[in-house]
Amino acid sequence: MEYKQRTVTCGELRKADDGRLVVLNGWVHRDRNHGGIHFINLRDRYGITQVVVGEQAPEEVVRTAEKLRVEFCIAVEGIVHARPASMVNAEMATGEIEVEVTSLQILSTCDPVPFLIDEESDAKEDTRLRYRYLDLRSNGMQKRIKLRHDFVKAIRDYLCGRGFYEIETPTLIRSTPEGARDFLVPSRIYPGKFYALPQSPQLLKQILMVSGFDKYFQIARCYRDEDARGDRQLEFTQLDLEMSFVKRDDVLLLMEQLFGYVFERTMDVKLPEHFTRLSWHDAMNTYGVDKPDLRYGLPLTDVDDLAKESTFGTFKAVLEAGGCVKALRAPASDTVAFTRKYITELEDAAKVYGAKGLAWMKIGSNHTLEGGVSKFFVGQERALIDRMEANEGDMILFVADQWKKTCNSLGAVRIKLARDLKLFDPKDFAFCWIIDFPLFEFNEDRGHWEAAHHMFSMPQAQYLDTLESDPGSVKGDLYDLVLNGYEVASGSIRIHDIELQKRIFRICNIPDEESEVRFGFLLNAFRYGPPPHGGIAPGIDRMVMIMAGQSSIKEVIAFPKNTAAVSPMDDAPSYVDQNQLDELHLIIKQPEQKG
C-alpha cells in the first residue's frame, strides 16, 4: 500500500514549527465532528496532536474524514499552525499548535472497540488481557512499558560500566527439583526424558564463576509452576547476577550503587547511599514479616512482662505455654473510627495467620485505658501507655500466641492499619536489607530439614561445627532486598567446597548417591578450582511494579497470564494435536470427571 510516511511524531510539534508541512501517522484517539469542521486527536507512542479538517480542506479529505472512527490507523499530511491564544490547550504538550489537514488516508479501519483507550482503562482485568493489544495502547501501559525498558537499559549500562559481562544461559536445562515445581519440556529424541525450564539460572551462574567470568549478569526469564499472585507470575524476569572473590558487603554495596544510579536515571529519585540493615530475627520480631515496609513505623512491642502481671488469664496461659504477647499501637485517626466493626476487620486480618483473637483497648484522657481488655490491666495503665508511647485516642492491639504466629498475625494487622490510616507516602521508596537468615527450616510434612532459601548458600563461619547437631540455629550468609514491603531481591554467598556442599545436602535429606545424580555436574565443577563467589537476583517485574506505583506485576508485563495461569488473549495453555503427542511419546491421562 502506498501511503505517506510520517515526517514527525504526534508528540513533538511546537509553536516554533508554525508553517511547516508535515506528515503524521497514528491512531484516531478522539474525533470531534462539528459538522463543518472535524477535530481529530491523532495519537502515537509519543503523544497526541490535534489535526483539523476545516472548510478549506479539499472535498476528498472531508469525505474521508466523515468515515473516520475511533482507533482507525491513518496518515495525515498538513500544515502546522500556531493556535491563537484563546484556543491553546495547556493540558497537551502539543497544545500550542494544530495541523490543518491537506491530505488524509485511512491505513486501516477498526471494529468498534470493547473499551475506549484512555489514560487507564476502566475495563475489568480479564477484558483488558483478552484485548491486550488495545490495552497496551493506553498511555498508562505505554508509560509503564517504557519505564521497564528504561530500568533494564539503566541496569545494563551501569553493570557493563562496572565490568560485568552479560551472558545467556539455556532455558532448556536439567530438572533439579527441590523448592518450586519445575515446568517440564518433553524430549522428542529421548522418550521419557524431559528438559526443565529454569526456576533461575542458579547453578549455571555458579559454574560460570568456576569458568572465571568473575562478574556476570543476565536479564533472565525464570519459570516456576506455582499458583500466581498479584506479585507473582509463573514466568517472570530477574536480574541474575554473580561475582567471584566477593563477600556479602561487596554484593550489598554494589546493589546500593546500582539502584542509586538506576532510580536517579529512570525516576529522578535520589536514594540514600546505604540501605537500612535488619537481621531476619529483628525484622520478624519488630515488624512481623521478613519483608517489612519501612515507609512507616508502628513496631510490634513486647509486653510479656506486663501481661504476666495482668489479671488476663488468656495472656498468662499463653506465656506459661512458652508463647509471647505483643502489642501494636494504632494511632488515632481522623478518617478511620475505631468502631467494633473496624476492630473485627483487624481481627480478621490477624486470624488469617492463625491468631485466635485480637485483644484491644483504647487510650482515654489522663492516661486511662478503656474498653476491651483494659479491665485486666488495672494499675498498669501508666506503664503500658509509656511502653507503647500511646496518646489519647490511640488504640492498643494485642496478640498472644507462639512467637512466629504472634509476629505474623500482628504484622498483618500492622500492614492493614498502615493502609487504612494512610500512614505512608505512596511515592516513597524505602529499601532495606534483611540479613542473617536461618539457613534451614524444618518441614513438618516431609519430616526433615530443608534449605530456607536454597541449598547453595554458605553457612556463617561460626556455625560450621554445629551444622548437623543444631541445624535450626544456623545462620546463613544470605540477604534479601526489601522495597516498600515487597521482597525484590534475594541472594547469598555460595558454597564453593564439595564437602561442605555435601554436608548441606545430607542435612536436607539428600544422601551422597542422590546428590551425585542430581547435582553431579555442579560438584564435578567444584573439583576444578572453584572461586569463592556470591550473588543476588533482583526481580525486575516487582521492582518496576513498585516504581510505577502499581500493586500487580501484570501492570508492567506486556502479555501476562491471569491467576488461573491462562493467557486470555491467545488462550494458552491449549490442547495439542495427537501427532505432536505421538512425536513426544506422551499419553494424556485425563483427570477423573467431578460429580
Place this chain on the structure above:
RNA sequence: GAGGGUGUAGCGAAGCUGGUUAUCGCGACGGCCUGUCACGCCGUAGAUCGCGGGUUCGAGUCCCGUCACUCUCGCCA
C-alpha cells in the same frame, strides 16, 4: 486444596426488605451542528440479569449447586 469479593447490553455501573415494560453513563447506529479538545443536541438499536436447579402466584433479587474472574491463605529453594 481453602476462604473472601465480583459476575446485569460491546464497556463500566444502579437495581433497597421478591411485584407491571430491568435503569444510568460511555460506546455503536442515524440525524443536526464552523473552534472543539471527555465537544454539544435529537433520535434508534442493543440484555436468555454467568450457567443449572429449587422455593414462590411471581426471582436480577431468596436457597442449593456449578463456572469464570479477582484478592488472600496454603504453595512460591
